[in-house]
Amino acid sequence: MSDRHWSWSRGGGREVELGVIRTHVEVDLMSAVSRPQAVSRPRGGVSGLGPAAGGRGLGGARNGGPPGRLEHVAVAVRELEAARGFYREALGAAVGPALPLPAHGVTAAFVELGGCRLELLEPLGPDSPIAGFLRRNPGGGLHHICLEVSDLSSALRQLRARGVRTLSPDPRPGAHGRAVIFLHPKDCHGVLVELEQL
Numbered sequence: 001m002s003d004r005h006w007s008w009s010r011g012g013g014r015e016v017e018l019g020v021i022r023t024h025v026e027v028d029l030m031s032a033v034s035r036p037q038a039v040s041r042p043r044g045g046v047s048g049l050g051p052a053a054g055g056r057g058l059g060g061a062r063n064g065g066p067p068g069r070l071e072h073v074a075v076a077v078r079e080l081e082a083a084r085g086f087y088r089e090a091l092g093a094a095v096g097p098a099l100p101l102p103a104h105g106v107t108a109a110f111v112e113l114g115g116c117r118l119e120l121l122e123p124l125g126p127d128s129p130i131a132g133f134l135r136r137n138p139g140g141g142l143h144h145i146c147l148e149v150s151d152l153s154s155a156l157r158q159l160r161a162r163g164v165r166t167l168s169p170d171p172r173p174g175a176h177g178r179a180v181i182f183l184h185p186k187d188c189h190g191v192l193v194e195l196e197q198l
């Protein structure tokens with residue numbers, strides 16, 4: 001498996017701290033990002049992968065805590081203002097302001113959903129990493145999920161050892177100012193996965 005790194009638009013950008021909202025949804029990170037051999041779970045031993053096994057997940061709690069939680073689900077949209085209006089007016093959701101994130105090639109807005117949230121993403125600049133997605137999906141659609149991990153470096157070591165490709169060489173500050181990195185969707189069962197340092 002190639003260890004090729006992918007990149008997305010770079011440049012000087014402003015990162016915006018939105019505050020931290022935790023969800024009650026617990027996601028088994030190993031099932032979300034693993035190769036077939038990685039999903040076999042020893043049961044009951046300390047080498048197990050999830051809380052049920054009393055073991056450790058990818059960068060998760062070392063004493064049986066959750067290996068990762070769903071921080072947000074991202075939706076690529078053509079017109080951010082229209083999407084913000086839809087969630088605010090049609091659904092009555094609390095919708096945050098539009099946040100230009102030039103370093104990521106997107107303008108983002110977060111929709112609070114009482115525990116989890118949606119991240120609405122509109123392309124920003126000619127090299128936006130979501131431009132290709134919107135060409136293939138002109139009406140927009142689900143773009144990625146973001147999972148929290150408590151030890152991103154350790155998670156990356158384990159993932160790379162399994163041949164999972166990252167889309168940049170190193171983590172970088174995400175929308176909340178915390179370190180994030182994306183995993184190639186082809187290595188994650190067709191889902192673009194963002195990992196965020198807890």
Ligand SMILES: C[C@@H](C(=O)O)C(=O)SCCNC(=O)CCNC(=O)[C@H](O)C(C)(C)COP(=O)(O)OP(=O)(O)OC[C@H]1O[C@@H](n2cnc3c(N)ncnc32)[C@H](O)[C@@H]1OP(=O)(O)O
Nearest residue numbers: 006007008104129132133143167174175182185190191192
């Ligand atoms: C602010 C920050 C934050 O939350 O903190 C963000 O969200 S930034 C959010 C925006 N930033 C990112 O998404 C950064 C990471 N993303 C990227 O680097 C890019 O979007 C890629 C994932 C490499 C895709 O780029 P692009 O579409 O131009 O490449 P490509 O056409 O070669 O696609 C390669 C293959 O991946 C598939 N593919 C592309 N995007 C996908 C997606 N979102 N979910 C699932 N599969 C996807 C394509 O269909 C294609 O499959 P086939 O080969 O079968 O046709």
